[in-house]
Amino acid sequence: MAERKPQSTFVPLRIRLRTSSQEAQTETGHAPDNNSQNVIESPQARSLDAQQRHTRHIKELLRLNNLLRADLRLEEVLQQIAASITVCTGFRALGIHLVDEKEQRIAPVAYVGLSAEQEQELQARLQPSPVHEVLEVIMRPEYRISQSYFISHEHGNVFEDGGQVRILPLESYKPGGWHPDDMLFVPLLSPREQRVVGLFSLDDPEDGNIPTEESIETVELFANQAAIAIDNARIFTESEEERIALENGIAQLRDDVQRLQRGDLRIRMRSTHPKLQPIVDALNVMIEEVSSIVGSMQLVTQAVDEHAHSMQRSSELLVHSTSQQEQQVHQISEVIDNLASRMHQVSERAALLSKTAVEAVDVTMEAQGAVDRAVDGMGMVREATMQSARTMKSLSESGQGINETVLAITDLTVRMHHLALNAAIEATRAGEPGQGFAVIAQELRTLAAHSGEASRKVGAYIRTIQHETTVVSQSVEQNTQQVVMQTELVTQTGVALEAVSIITEQLSNLIQGICTTAENQEQGSQLVVNSVQEILRMTGDVTHNMREMQQSLSHLVHLTDSLRSRMAVFRLEKR
Structure with missing residues (x-):
């Protein structure tokens, strides 16, 4: 195509699931023929008819729907989503790309259908890219099928830096079928925030054909459930982080309160969590007031004690003086x-x-x-x-x-x-x-x-x-x-x-x-x-x-001595 291609550092995920026999043929330089490929493919996948495939889709969708109500971390949710999509959508390779909300960059976070060496190679070549640049390249009207975006090899390399990883050999291409340079992206839309939270990058279809709109809609069903699950997992992760931070703040506050319980009014409450800050501020104000009151009470108690002893001595002298009077x-x-x-x-x-x-x-x-x-x-x-x-x-x-x-x-x-x-x-x-x-x-x-x-x-x-x-x-x-x-x-x-x-x-x-x-x-x-x-x-x-x-x-002297001993428990800051 002659249209201008926008610059981007995004590298799409190109994954192909190979069997051990295919790996051996690649090493010897011989391309597999159709008969051998049919032998390598899963017999179970070939035997499934449309009804069975539909039943499996429903079961996987129900399982993913259950994930929405489960308190799982994001890593666990991604594993479940990847397993369901590769089993039910007919694609052997899958890359999951998520948006980092703080950095506003999109980066790959999980792969399916790749060996460890291929994952290391992709990790080395793929770098986090700005979200707006990636979406400008992928989400064009001419690429859109349903809610997904299929970029044919006929459009050429749409990425400026040529960061496209080819997994399938060109010899495996059949006219009218899936080309090794074809790309399929399914956006993950958050129903809570109504924005893109990630992308699915699909490759290597089992039937070797370009996906139809019906098959893409099936993938989108899983993608919608996956987006909800990812959104919930992020909420759960944020809630967990919030809970842990809150527990740490409460633990620290509990330690300070225990010191306060022992009568140490020199302590000041510390807060490591914003939600605890109003409580801490109120407690510190209360401690200041209590410290001031207790300090005044100690001074008053000491003064009353001294005056009581003085009055006791004076009363003894006064009784003696009254007799003389x-x-x-x-x-x-x-x-x-x-x-x-x-x-x-x-x-x-x-x-x-x-x-x-x-x-x-x-x-x-x-x-x-x-x-x-x-x-x-x-x-x-x-x-x-x-x-x-x-x-x-x-x-x-x-x-x-x-x-x-x-x-x-x-x-x-x-x-x-x-x-x-x-x-x-x-x-x-x-x-x-x-x-x-x-x-x-x-x-x-x-x-x-x-x-x-x-x-x-x-x-x-x-x-x-x-x-x-x-x-x-x-x-x-x-x-x-x-x-x-x-x-x-x-x-x-x-x-x-x-x-x-x-x-x-x-x-x-x-x-x-x-x-x-x-x-x-x-x-x-x-x-x-x-x-x-x-x-x-x-x-x-x-x-x-x-x-x-x-x-x-x-x-009264006996009572003031008792009160003074009780007030001595409190330790105040020196003023």
């Missing part, structure tokens, strides 16, 4: 009686103290008046002192003016001396006529000398007066400061006396309140005595109750 209450009763008598004495003394406080207020008021008068006198002294300071300052300023005047007189004296000196010099130059003027100049010099001496004395007196004035001024200023300080002290004394007056008045009020309180206390002391008697009675009841509580705590 009962004795102390008697002593308190006596003390309160003494206190009542003393409160009466306090009331009397508080009245006397109140009278004294009133007198102290009067004295304080008189002292406050004297202090006010002293403050006024100190103010007058302060004014007089400040007036003296101002007078001394004015005197100092006047002395400064006199000093300046003395300086002017001294300057005038110096000028007069210079004038007398100049006059003497001029008189000397004039000679005799200037002698009278020389006498005047001498008198002027003498007068200037006396004036200078007097000016010096006056300046010395004035400086002495200024110094003494300064000393007096400083003394007056210091006195003024002392007067100011004394005024402030007297003022502070007045303030203090006023505060003392206020405090004394408050003290008087407080003392009056104390008097009232003392009277009330005196009246309430009898009530206190009665209350102490009631406390004494209640203390006896408390002592009795404390002894009962001590017994209850002893029982």
